[in-house]
Amino acid sequence: MTNSKLTISRRSELLVQSEIRNMSIECDAMGGINLSQGVCDMDVPEIVKKGAHDAIEAGYNFYTRYDGLPEIREAIARKCESFNHLKVDPEKNVIVSGGATGAFYSACLALLNDGDEVIIFEPYYGYHINTLAAAGAVPVFVRMHPPDWTFSLQALEAVITPHTKAIMINTPANPCGKVFSQAELDLLADFCIRHDLFIFTDEIYEYFVYDKHKHISPATDPRIQDRTITISGYSKAYSITGWRIGYCLCDAKWKETIGFINDLVYVCAPSPLQMGVVSGINHLSEEYYQQISHRFGAIRDQLCSTLTDIGLTPFVPQGAYYILADVSKIAGKDGKDRAMNLLRQTGVATVPGNAFYHDAMGDNFVRFCFGKDEKVIDQACAKLSKIKL
Ligand SMILES: Cc1ncc(COP(=O)(O)O)c(C=O)c1O
Known part of the structure; x- marks a missing residue:
């Protein structure tokens, strides 16, 4: 044990790194579709x-x-x-x-x-x-x-x-x-x-x-x-x-x-x-903001119905552009394991549910980001449909 003063602050030790970056790296490495990052594909007006x-x-x-x-x-x-x-x-x-x-x-x-x-x-x-x-x-x-x-x-x-x-x-x-x-x-x-x-x-x-x-x-x-x-x-x-x-x-x-x-x-x-x-x-007119809801409402519906069809349980979101889904039917000991299995089987990257809970409650969940272009969601849905539970 050394007593060096060259340490990071106690404050920094409290900060928790999320898995989002890691999932994106794994996703890129296999050329998958990244539904982990909370980035939206909309064009800048x-x-x-x-x-x-x-x-x-x-x-x-x-x-x-x-x-x-x-x-x-x-x-x-x-x-x-x-x-x-x-x-x-x-x-x-x-x-x-x-x-x-x-x-x-x-x-x-x-x-x-x-x-x-x-x-x-x-x-x-x-x-x-x-x-x-x-x-x-x-x-x-x-x-x-x-x-x-x-x-x-x-x-x-x-x-x-x-x-x-x-x-x-x-x-x-x-x-x-x-x-x-x-x-x-x-x-x-x-x-x-x-x-x-x-x-x-x-x-x-x-x-x-x-x-x-x-x-x-x-x-x-x-x-x-x-x-x-x-x-x-x-x-x-x-x-x-x-x-x-x-x-x-x-x-x-x-x-x-x-x-x-x-x-x-x-x-x-x-x-x-x-x-x-x-x-x-x-x-920008009111229609600009209204089309955000219409567009992403339809994308949400598409992804939720695909998830339901393949036997997973999406909790249909009322707003924002994420779906938290119960994926306990995918093998794994925690959210990370399940998200990695999902990525390996389908090529779709998600965020392990543990990123959103301080305890093991997130083990059965992953988060899908649907703030994506319709074509990306079509491809993701096609890939997800190949999963074998
Ligand atoms: C709930 C929530 N608040 C804030 C932000 C970040 O907003 P900003 O880019 O304006 O800092 C995000 C980004 O994902 C978010 O999900």
């Missing part, structure tokens, strides 16, 4: 690209204010009013950050202390857990149950301690596709008020909603508006994951501190790319 090009030519090449250009904060405020039914002041309530990821990290560093507990629904999105851990907070898990990913108030009450400071939701959710209903949000609002908690809500998939389901932002409830930290962005809606444009909406009393952290970590979101997003918000 021309008007969004043009907005960014034009902005570079027009001289938007410098640091912007810590919370983003006035143009994007104003555009986001208009979008929030028309789409989310939320009144936000571009000056007091909006911080543009390095993607939704940057917005959430800034909010966590600004609002959470070491040891604060944050209730998080399981299955979860791994970045949420790692972001909380990096901020020194402790995730506390409450299970949602398939097929509709329901949860109980008793389960929430059971995990409350004097250290509980916040609850986090993701609606529509990655990986299970849950879209929280008004009744569920009402229950959560009461719960947050009763226990004096913040509510973090990641709404990055807000335009990917299917069937009769509706995206509802918790901040529309005036009783909890001041304790709600809304995280969203344009990575998914405009298929610009590499641009890093996301935002945080919060009450004026939190804005400066979250903005200060955002400044410290990211300085600002890329300025010409902020203008690309402004161009999209200002010019």
